[in-house]
Amino acid sequence: MRSWDFKGLMAVALILTTICVTMPLWAADFSTTRTVIGSVSVVGPVELRGVGISQEGTLFSGDSIRSREKGYAKVLIGTGSKIELNEKTNVSVNRDNRGVQIAMNSGTVGFTAHTPLRIDVAPFEVTATDDSSGNVSIMSSTTAGVRAINGKVTVRNLKTSESFVIMNGQERLLGLRDGVNAPSLGEVAANVPAPVPAPKPAPQTPAGKTTGGLAMDTGAWLAVIGGAAIGVVAIWGLVEAKNNHDDIKDLTNQLKTNQSATAVALKNVSNAAAIANTAAQQQAALASVSALAGQTQLALNAAGQGSSANAQTAASLNAQANANAASLASLQAQIQAQQAQLAAGGGSAAQLATLLSQEETLRNATNSLITQLNALLAAARTVPGVPQTTVGTIQPPATSSASVPA
DSSP states (O other): OHHHHHHHHHHHHHHHHHHHHHHHHHHHHHHTOOOEEEEEEEESSEEETTEEESSEEEEETTEEEEEOTTOEEEEEETTSOEEEEOSSEEEEEEEETTEEEEEEEEEEEEEEOSSOEEEEETTEEEEEOTTOEEEEEEOSSSEEEEEEEESOEEEEETTTOOEEEEOTTOEEEEETTTOOBOOOOSOOTTTSOOSSOSSSOOOOOOTTOOSSSOSSOHHHHHHHHHHHHHHHHHHHHHHHHHOOHHHHHHHHHHHHHHHHHHHHHHHHHHHHHHHHHHHHHHHHHHHHHHHHHHHHHHHHHHTTOTTSHHHHHHHHHHHHHHHHHHHHHHHHHHHHHHHHHHHTTOOOHHHHHHHHHHHHHHHHHHHHHHHHHHHHHHHTTTSTTOOOOOOOOOOOOOOOGGGSOO
């Protein structure tokens, strides 16, 4: 019995010794727990720390996030800031005593900063604070774009310590190879998604809303059609009640007149939408011309060809594209006003014909710039950093001549 008691005491002593020896190791393990920065929610193929996630995940300091093709990620920072990754984007996220740092390797990132948020696109550092928002896009190995949607954004060259501020609605092209930044462009819509924002999944058309710029939703059109149907039933009810040949003839003529007026009104609405769509295509094309011309100018400057004829052409195309975009913005405002009048039962085909003529003049100017840009890109294709792409010309709007008389 005494021998058993002695063995039991020895076993208990060994267990207690083991616990005391390993306890510091446990404490050290807990003390090195990684810092939680926020959370990640995804749509489509996205990897967190190199592992694919399907819906949500926890973000730690030092984590990497990569969105594949058709992938999208939203990151909510614990401090209230937010970043969003478009498809084909690769970043790493860290936190230090200066705040949250996003190191970009590729793609497009949209941001909304409630506390200091830094986005590194070597050799530049983009800093956002005070509820500012915008987006950053790496367009090629030599060029990036920065746009401020709200507030202001500070950009600093980490090599030269040179810094500048981008205000609300402004954007800059950044030369990643030589650290040069280009003057503000009209838009960088071809490479930097918009808000913006900035970078989130394309907004869905609200249920019941029509597309193409029409001002009335499906419910409103159904109400119009339903009202017309009720009117027809009422007319035929009167005809049956009176059983008068003259009344039948008058009511029939009136119905035909109303139907003709309704058909013309619907064609005018359709034509206004077609003109608006073509104007929007021109706006995007001009933004592409401006952005690609700016990239080409940066590449030529980096290659020591800043005074060449190609560089001068690139600068001219950039300026002309921005000027044409301003004229197009004025036309778009007129088109929107006309659409509102048509939706309210006003407007005229003559006004639409005037807008169509203005759109045609601007479209011819836009297509001329596109032709010059494509020729420039072909001529400078061998220069490193020059975009290897082309821009398609804009086709006339698909209007019905029956409702836009001369």
